[in-house]
Amino acid sequence: MLELxxxxxxxxxxxxxxxxxxxxxxxxxxxxxxxxxxxxxLWSMMIPYMYLPTSCYTEELNKGLAFCRSLPIPASTIVxxxxxxxxxxxxxxxxxxxxxxxxxxYLGWLELDPSFPLLAAVTSPWVAVxxxxxxxxxxxxxxxxxxxxxxxxMLPLLFLLPLIFPESAKAKxxxxxxxxxxxxxxxxxxxxxxxxLALGIEALLTWRASKVFEAKDVP
Amino acid sequence: xxxxxxALEVRGLTKDYGDFVLKDVSFSLPHGYIMGFxxxxxxxxxxxxxxxxxxxxxxxxxxxxxxxxxxxxxxEAKQLVGYVGEEQPFYDEFTVxxxxxxVARFYSQWDEGLFKxxxxxxxxxxxxxxxxxxxxxxxxxxxxxxxxxxxxxxxLDEPMSGLDPVARHEVLQELLDVIxxxxxxxxxxxxxxxxxxxxxxxxxxxxxGTLLFSREKDEVLSNWKRITLxxxxxxxxxxxxxxxxxxxxxxxxNNTPSLSQSGRVVMVVDRFTEMVRDFPGLAALSGVEVxxxxxxxxxxxxxxxxxxxxxxxxxxxxxx
Numbered sequence: 001m002l003e004l005x006x007x008x009x010x011x012x013x014x015x016x017x018x019x020x021x022x023x024x025x026x027x028x029x030x031x032x033x034x035x036x037x038x039x040x041x042l043w044s045m046m047i048p049y050m051y052l053p054t055s056c057y058t059e060e061l062n063k064g065l066a067f068c069r070s071l072p073i074p075a076s077t078i079v080x081x082x083x084x085x086x087x088x089x090x091x092x093x094x095x096x097x098x099x100x101x102x103x104x105x106y107l108g109w110l111e112l113d114p115s116f117p118l119l120a121a122v123t124s125p126w127v128a129v130x131x132x133x134x135x136x137x138x139x140x141x142x143x144x145x146x147x148x149x150x151x152x153x154m155l156p157l158l159f160l161l162p163l164i165f166p167e168s169a170k171a172k173x174x175x176x177x178x179x180x181x182x183x184x185x186x187x188x189x190x191x192x193x194x195x196x197l198a199l200g201i202e203a204l205l206t207w208r209a210s211k212v213f214e215a216k217d218v219p
Numbered sequence: 220x221x222x223x224x225x226a227l228e229v230r231g232l233t234k235d236y237g238d239f240v241l242k243d244v245s246f247s248l249p250h251g252y253i254m255g256f257x258x259x260x261x262x263x264x265x266x267x268x269x270x271x272x273x274x275x276x277x278x279x280x281x282x283x284x285x286x287x288x289x290x291x292x293x294x295e296a297k298q299l300v301g302y303v304g305e306e307q308p309f310y311d312e313f314t315v316x317x318x319x320x321x322v323a324r325f326y327s328q329w330d331e332g333l334f335k336x337x338x339x340x341x342x343x344x345x346x347x348x349x350x351x352x353x354x355x356x357x358x359x360x361x362x363x364x365x366x367x368x369x370x371x372x373x374x375l376d377e378p379m380s381g382l383d384p385v386a387r388h389e390v391l392q393e394l395l396d397v398i399x400x401x402x403x404x405x406x407x408x409x410x411x412x413x414x415x416x417x418x419x420x421x422x423x424x425x426x427x428g429t430l431l432f433s434r435e436k437d438e439v440l441s442n443w444k445r446i447t448l449x450x451x452x453x454x455x456x457x458x459x460x461x462x463x464x465x466x467x468x469x470x471x472x473n474n475t476p477s478l479s480q481s482g483r484v485v486m487v488v489d490r491f492t493e494m495v496r497d498f499p500g501l502a503a504l505s506g507v508e509v510x511x512x513x514x515x516x517x518x519x520x521x522x523x524x525x526x527x528x529x530x531x532x533x534x535x536x537x538x539x
Contacts, residue, residue: 003324011312063308069274070304071325072297218274 004073004081005088008055015054020047020093024100031104037112037121040101045125047093052086052133053149060145066218079141079210083202086133090126097122120191127191128156130198134205141209142216224250224285226372226404232270232280239428241266244280246423246433248406250371253398255419255436256408257514259522263428264408265305268376271406272302284372298327301370303378307361311350315343315360319367326368334367341393355386359393366397373398375407412514422514426521432489436514443517444491445510446502453484455501459494462487462520487512487520 009016023043030039059065068078101118104110112118132155139148165173225247232244241263248254258264269275271282273293282289282296289296309318315338323329338345341359343352352360358378365373378394379387395418398405409415416436423433432439446456457463463486483506488494491509495502502509512520 003321007310007321010317011310058310058312062310063306064310066274066304066306067308067310070272070297070302071322072294073325074294215276217276218269 001077001081001084004068004078005085008081008085009089011058012051012055016047016051016089019050020096023047024096027097027100028104028109031101032109036104036110037101037116037118040097040104040110041121041125043100044090044094044097044122045129047096048086048090048129049132051089052082052136053145053152055082055085056136056140056148057145069218075214075216076210079137079206079213082137083133083206086137087130087199087202090129090133094122094126117187120187123195124191127194127198130195130202132156134202137202138205138209138212141213225283226250226252226285227254227271227406228281228283229267229271230281232267232277232282234266234270234275234277236266239263239266241270241277241428244425244428244430246430248372248404248421250285250404251402252420253405253407253418254421254423254433255412255415255514256406256423256425257410257412257415257518258408258425259518260410262425264410264425265376266428267425268304268374268406268408271374272297272300298368299371301365301368301373303358303361303365303373303375305377305380307357309349309357309360312348314346314348315352316345318349318360319345319364322364323367329368331367333369334363337363337366353386354382355390358382358386358390362390362393362397371403373403373405373407375405375409377409379409379411410518412518416514424518424521431521439514439517440511442491442493443487443489443512445485445487445512445516447483447485447508447510448504449506450482450484452501452504452507453486455498456486456488456494459488459490460486461489462523 023046027040027043030036033039065078069075098118101110101122105112132152135155136148136152139151227246227248229247230245232241234241239261244263244267246254256264256267266275270277270280271284271289273290273296277290284296284299287296287299310321313321319331319334323331323334335345337343338360341356341363343356343360343363349357349360361378375394375398379390382390397403398407398418407415407419419436421434422436422439424431443461448456453463463484501507
């Protein structure tokens with residue numbers, strides 16, 4: 001498993017570094033704006049969002065799945081290594097973005113909103129990232145890169161759905177969460193719950209992907 | 220040292236793709252021997268090998284590698300197998316050394332010294348990126364990777380397809396060295412049979428998804444003959460014939476003009492030794508010509524199909 005994760009990171013290292021460097025630069029520059037924290041936090045989503053499809057594309061381009069399947073590696077390990085690699089990159093980009101934010105604060109560019117902690121800003125996009133990764137893995141291992149990419153690229157639109165709910169519905173949802181946490185609902189707990197839920201969904205979809213891949217013939 | 224342990228045992232292998240069916244393929248390869256698996260393109264050679272490697276999941280059948288169930292204990296079986304496929308899918312961005320390091324982690328018997336020695340022998344630079352290797356070198360690299368974990372069974376699936384004649388010759392020389400190691404069993408699929416004929420101990424011929432035979436090469440070559448004989452003798456040979464062709468009047472046989480070919484029949488028999496046992500002296504009769512067939516001839520003949528002589532007449536062979 002570790003060897004497969006290392007292989008993926010190594011093969012995609014140049015793309016990853018380029019993307020992180022470009023992201024870091026723009027995040028720093030835009031952090032001076034009024035909503036600067038949002039620009040910084042955006043990259044905690046963009047880097048992992050880019051990484052997994054790139055890694056899978058490289059795999060398809062090199063017929064890497066056929067290569068790995070010809071070695072004594074269980075099919076499920078190949079799938080789970082993609083999951084683990086993507087989670088690692090997500091955590092890594094979170095740490096990277098936090099560092100950027102601290103640097104920006106040190107330079108006096110970034111002003112934080114006390115009601116919305118930096119950690120929450122950086123980690124909240126992970127809910128979307130984990131779900132998209134899960135969907136991508138399932139589609140990639142069952143239908144290939146092209147189908148996965150075309151569907152997953154449309155998924156971010158779904159995360160705009162809450163905008164169409166009326167304010168009353170949002171208030172009801174908030175009170176539901178308040179009840180759920182026994183009246184002690186705070187942003188950190190809700191966010192942690194949502195991230196755990198999203199990670200669980202990704203794991204479930206990855207498990208399904210591994211079953212599909214195990215039963216699939218290598219072309 | 221050769222022994223009678225089965226390196227590979229395939230029983231009732233079936234895979235239905237809808238437009239192509241691999242039908243009930245069964246054969247075995249004793250340890251220390253070389254089996255050539257021949258057939259046209261699309262005959263089912265690669266599907267059979269992919270089933271052995273569990274890259275394709277068979278609908279039915281069993282595969283054992285040195286007694287290990289290759290479908291249930293895939294990882295254990297793969298430790299015993301070195302595989303070079305039709306294509307060599309490597310990560311292009313990796314160097315030769317990086318690829319080897321990656322592969323080495325998955326084999327308990329990986330021999331780094333052997334791998335480096337093979338690379339030196341084949342002139343493969345460890346620092347080169349895989350994408351910069353020529354097709355021929357890529358095959359040699361694949362072969363080095365396949366051999367470096369000292370597999371007991373080497374499976375080669377048309378490794379030379381797509382190579383130019385020079386690269387093919389080079390690779391073939393290396394392959395011939397490798398596969399003649401008597402401590403290793405080799406299962407080698409190809410549709411180019413000339414060179415295989417020199418080294419194979421066993422031959423399996425597959426046609427349209429059906430294994431026509433899997434026997435010792437010498438037994439195949441001594442049983443498959445082309446016999447030209449007077450029509451009146453044809454009925455005797457018919458039970459042993461795989462294919463029968465009538466010879467038109469004034470035809471040439473073996474590029475030799477024949478004055479009275481009319482009324483003669485050309486038959487390809489696949490049980491010649493049995494025929495000679497049943498009818499001793501038949502082959503020596505006047506007007507009976509027996510011609511040896513090579514594996515390529517046999518492959519071409521089977522590709523045309525078996526004729527149901529005399530009810531279904533095969534196309535008349537043209538000689539000019």
